[in-house]
Amino acid sequence: MIKRTLFLGVLATLALSSCVSLSEHESLQTKYDQTAKQYKLTRQELDEIKEENAALTRQNNALTSDYSELSSAKSRCEVTVDSLTRRIERLRQHYDTTMENYMQEVAGKNRDLNRAQNLLTARTKELNLKEEELRIKEQLFAEQQENFRLQRSEMIAKQAELEREEALTRAKLEAKEREIEAVRNSVTNALVGFADKGLKVETKDGKVYVSMENKLMFPSASWTVSKEGTNAIKELAKVLEQDTTLNIVVEGHTDNDPYRGSTAVKDNWDLSVMRATAIVKLLLTYGPDINPARIEASGHGEFSPKADNSTAEGKAANRRTEIIITPNLDKLLQQMKN
Secondary structure (H helix, E strand, O other): OHHHHHHHHHHHHHHHHOOOOHHHHHHHHHHHHHHHHHHHHHHHHHHHHHHHHHHHHHHHHHHHHHHHHHHHHHHHHHHHHHHHHHHHHHHHHHHHHHHHHHHHHHHHHHHHHHHHHHHHHHHHHHHHHHHHHHHHHHHHHHHHHHHHHHHHHHHHHHHHHHHHHHHHHHHHHHHHHHHHHHHHHHHHHHOHHHHHHOEEEEEEOOEEEEEEEHHHHOOOOOOOOOHHHHHHHHHHHHHHOOOOOEEEEEEEEOOOOOOOOOOOOOOHHHHHHHHHHHHHHHHHHHOOOOOHHHEEEEEOOOOOOOOOOOOHHHHHHHOEEEEEEEEOOHHHHHHHHO
16 A cells, blocks of 8 residues: 555656656655655565564464463363362361261260269269268277277286186186085985985085985875984984085975865965975974074975876875075175176
8 A cells, every 4th residue: 555655656756757847856856765765664664563463463373372272271260160169069068067067066075074074073072072081980990999909908908807707706616516516425425324215315507406205204295294304304404504605495395186274274385385394494403503594495386396297106206395405606696797
């Protein structure tokens, strides 16, 4: 377009030069030169613009390519972003669910922890109380141990004293047993002549029993002592008045045959008492040194039999008088109590 314009300008200039003056020609030449120069400059500018346009075209193509690539990358990024967005949403939902579960679990753990702390507090308080009780018990136990030690020492001393007293009492009892045995021997020796006449001497429960059947002592239904019985009582009285420490019990016994008296003696009770009293009186008569306070008379009637009353032999054995000789153990028993 520029070339064409310049060409037309030149033709116009030539056409005019044939009919214009030299000055005009020069003026036109100058304009032409200026125009040519301007054309050259313009041409240069055009080339530069072309080059610049080519560069811009290349740049545009590169940018277009880059844009395409960026568009593709953008599309890919958008796909990735969408995928990531969906994943993030899933992760957010999972996070929210996990967080909710976690918070619930934490709340449960906190409740458990509070319960555990409350239980721990209660147990700690209980433990403190137990420790205080244990301390008090230990203190009481120590006091009890000390009391026990003192009591044990006292008991050991008392036991030793009791053992000494027991040994002394045992010795005294053995002495009394020997004394009873001596009494039995003395009574046996004194009454040896009556052994085959219904008289028997034996030791039982620390006592000497002199058992005399009624055939030796009394006629039937009577409380008058026979001659043989009186002789036996005489010998026995001699022995009893030698030892003033002996206690004497005279017991009367009958069988179960009823006694029907017409006097003050009405039954077997009365008869047994009268017989015991008769013997006591004889003992005091032939043993004047015997203290009456040492003698006791009692009657048992038929209520303390030695044998079966259904036979004649049993009845004979039950009709008896027993003199029970016992050492005076009052002082000894008092010592044992103390």
